[in-house]
Amino acid sequence: MRYFVDVFSRMANRSELTSQIKRIRTALDQILDNKKYCRDEHISTMALKASTMAIAAWYVTPVALTTSTVAIEAWRDDLENVGFDKDMEILKRMLVHKDENSHHQMFISIVGESGAGKNTLVKLICDQICTEMDVLIRYNMMPGSSTKDLLKDVYKMALRQSACRCHEMEVEEGTDSTSEKIHGLLSTKRYLLILGGISSKSTLSCVRASLPDSGNGSRVMLILDSENEEVVWHANTMNRNGFNGVHLMSPLDQARSAQLFFRKVLRKAQYESWLSASEKQRNQNDERYGRHYESPGMIGNEQEEEYRDNDFQRNVHSVTGGHPMGILLLAGMLRFKEKSIQWDVVLEQLMSARYPQQYPHQQMSSTTRRAIESIFWTSFEDLPNDLKSCFLYFAAYPQDTWQDADEIVHMWIAEGFINKRPSQHGKTLEEVGHGYLKELVLRCLLQLEERKLGHGIGVVKVHRSLLGFLQSEISKIGFMDIIHNVKYNVVLPPSMRRISVQSDCIPMYTTYQKFPKLHSFICHIDEKKHKQVEARQMWTKKKSVHNDIKFLCWSKFLHVVSLKGLMLEALPCELGDMIQLRYLCVDCPDLHILPSSIARLLNLQTLDIRNTQVEEIHQDFWKIKTLRHVLAKTLALPAMPMPLGVEEQEDDEVGSELQMLHGVKPASSGLGEWTPLNNNMTRSLRSFEMHGFQYAGHGGPMFEAALQNMYLLGHLSLQGDEIPSCVFANTGLQSLETMELHGNVRWDDIVPVVDLLPKVRPNLVQIKMRDINEVPKIIKQQLGTMLIGGD
Structure with a gap:
């Protein structure tokens, strides 16, 4: 008897498992069908096509956005009064x-x-x-x-x-x-x-x-x-x-929701066309209802288009609840859909999530929040995999934190998130990374806070209503662990791959735990706490207490270390053993010395010590072939004994990847020498900022020769007693876009060739000088609004 009971029990369990498998297969088939309409192969922002719609009132022919200038038109008019x-x-x-x-x-x-x-x-x-x-x-x-x-x-x-x-x-x-x-x-x-x-x-x-x-x-x-x-x-x-x-602030009505949606999802010319058609329809309706009859000609295509237009607007308003953030997220996602059926499928899915059957008791406010969350997750899942990792990285920073675009791109590169496709051949990893950033802004997942000259992205921020979703996601998938309060000894699993410390309590953090698999350590502590701690120590006459980060020495696979706000006086000598380290940012004002072992970081790409007192670094550091970005405050360049252009054969073959060199000064050396910058080190520079330059003492003519070889240089900031005239006249700096010059300029050498300035500097958009009154009138007229004054 027991045998038959067991048999029938197993049959029942097997039948239940079979039905569950069938339901899973049905769900997977539905997902694949939806993916066919909702997820085409990823289209880069630089080659983004404008969305096309079946609704004739705003139907337009797809137009390719082929340049970054055109792509940025989508966010240039953010301050237009649309919907508000x-x-x-x-x-x-x-x-x-x-x-x-x-x-x-x-x-x-x-x-x-x-x-x-x-x-x-x-x-x-x-x-x-x-x-x-x-x-x-x-x-x-x-x-x-x-x-x-x-x-x-x-x-x-x-x-x-x-x-x-x-x-x-x-x-x-x-x-x-x-x-x-x-x-x-x-x-x-x-x-x-x-x-x-x-x-x-x-x-x-x-x-x-x-x-x-x-x-x-x-x-x-x-x-x-x-x-x-x-x-x-x-x-x-x-x-x-x-x-x-x-x-x-109340939710937007249907008309204003539609205006905001189409202003974000369409290009400016397409939006104006839609707005004109919408106003025309409204006027025709007023006339028609005023005469109390309909023309037979209206019963046809125009009336059908009008119904479809109103139905689409009603669906957008229903899905978003008139909530501006929901409207922006929806528009940002649909901007990357070029087929009308893709729009319909996305809206249909969101409509089903808008009124869930299992939550009939919810109030409208909570239902609206649920709808916004559904739109966000749909938009997040629509991202390509590499962009998902990049976007999740913003959860490593506290609420309302502004992120420098260059800094976040450098960290993405160190993490290995940036992957060049065959179509992006010829672009640097930095350019591809900024393309990722532009796409996240166009999708309205990031807020653009500041722009660069030349229409680039300067500073971005994640909206606080989205940051909570990000932090929930990274916790769920184990992407990163966040420590919010350093007062308590939080025990983390040793298998953690990324740790973010976000504290507004005290500017100190250390632990006795070991993280052998740690990949990234990001610490962001409010700098205002430094002064409070220092004042408390002075009042109680206690000795200053500083941190150590020796616990990181056990993490041999570290790729990213970013330390902001910690009270650090020194870095451990074992730093050189972290041979996988690619990104090192130390934002600690008390730090004066870097260990000589830093020269052993053979994979280092970025060194950021702008907010420190470090003035010297071991000379062998500059031999690291993977260096891409060195950002400092008063860092002395290496005093290499070799003359310009004379290098070892192996150096010529490998070449340098250095693209950004900021906050440096010439090394103290004998008169008439200029050895710190050679052709091999500077051939890839895109941005160069140097101060303390003495034309006679640091080999002015040889420095001019070095500048003329920087063919890719886009930004130059130079402070010294005399500015070389080649920054205006020589043809070797045609990529220059911005210059900041603080020093005497030999204008007599430039006036004769001032008419050639547009040809030799075709990309120049701004020149900043301390005193523009010294600039000759003829040069002022030639430069026009590009010339500005200021420190």
Whole structure:
């Protein structure tokens, strides 16, 4: 009997397993079918095709974006007033109100959920109101910052913008002193102070006590999330005569959602065509309904197109809930879909996730958040695999951290995330990496904060509403572990491959654990904690305590080490044993010396010691063939005894990969010698910044010869007693785009050939000089707006 029971039990289990396998196969077939429509082979941003749609109202012929200049058009008009016109009108009335009571200081609060468009609205406001204010300050209070930090930073920013120079740049210790300085500095100014990140009423009260109310229409604008309701109403009680300064960001309606969506998903000319067609349809509808009848000709293609247009707009609004962040993510993803059926499949999938059957009890707000999360994950899964790793890397940094584009690309290269395809032959890894970065910006997964000259990306940031998703993903797949609080001894598994330390508590971290498989160690600690610790040590008369990173010596497979904010005085001599290390960034002001063993890092690509006191490095370091980027503050170049152009045969064969050399100075050597830079070292340079150059003492003519061999140089910053005339006249520097020159220029040698300047410098977009009054008039006319002054 037991035998038959076992047999029937196994049969039942097998039947259940068979049905589960069938369901899995069905699901896999559905995924493959969807992939056929939703994931074509990856198209680079540089060869991106404009999306085509079945809806005739905005149907356009695909146009290839073949250059970076064209691709950047997609983000050049970020500050256009699309979708936020009503909010702009309301806030402008609050800011420039003309009645009698409006002259008093007012607190205005912009309130909404994360991703509701608060910061975008503030950028639009700043762009339009800046000319009406004497001082415009925008400051975001980081987590862990104190009221004292806020007031100090606001004072320094106000001082830089103020025309009054009678105040000292150094801020005295003590909150009261800083408050008095701010009050005195702004007493005669009409100011707009924009503050984000304030989460306590006491901080806001201290800010108010520090600001003057001179009756000139000054304003304080707060950017607050919905959960900071107490701060919102506390700010409103500070306004006189019952003025209501609260502006609640509500979701966009269907029409405004469609405008924002198509402005982001289409190129500018295509969007204008769609907008014109949309307005034409609206006018025709008004006329038709006004006459109370329909023309027989309207019952056909035009009416069908109109229905499909409205249906698509309704679906976009339904999927996103009118939430600006959701609209941007959806538009960024569909921008890379060139078939209309791909759009339909994506929207159909998101519509099914919008109203899940298993959560009927959810409120609209939570359903909206779930929809935004669904859009994000769909967009993330749509990324090519190499871009996924690159995007996940941003989770290694704290909330609201601005990331330098060059720095993050250098780390991607060291990690091995950048892979060149056959179609990208001839491009450097850095150029491919910046292409990745541009695609993430175009997909609206990254925010562009600053641009470079020549339309490149300067600084980016991950929106705080997306950072949580990233951190959840890296934890789930084991991509990286994050340590948020260094006060406690967090025990991590020894098999960890990447560790990120993000702390706003104390500027110290060390551990006794060993991580033999560690691939990357990234430490980012708030630098403001340094001064607090130093002040506490002076008050208690304790000896300064510094960190050590000797625990990393057990990690022989390290590729990336980035140390920011740690109190380090020295690096361990065992550093040279990490022969796999490719990226080393040490942002520690107390560091003065690098160990000589650094010359053994034969795979090192990037050394970043800009925020240190290191001035010398072992001469053999410069023989590392894999070096690509050396960034320093006052680093002496090597004093090589060989004359220019005379090198060993093996050096000529291998060549140098050095592309970026910043913050260096000539080595102290005999008069008339110029040996630090030879042809082999500089032939691949794209960016070069040097100071302390003496034309006679450092071999001016030989340095000019070295400069003329830098055919790929795009950026040059040179500070010295005399600037070589070849930077203007010689044909060897045709790739130059930007120059910063601080020193005497022999203009008499340049004036005769000034007409040839557009030919010998065809890519030049900016020249920055300390005193442009010394530039001859004929050269000023030739350079035009390219010539600017400043330190």
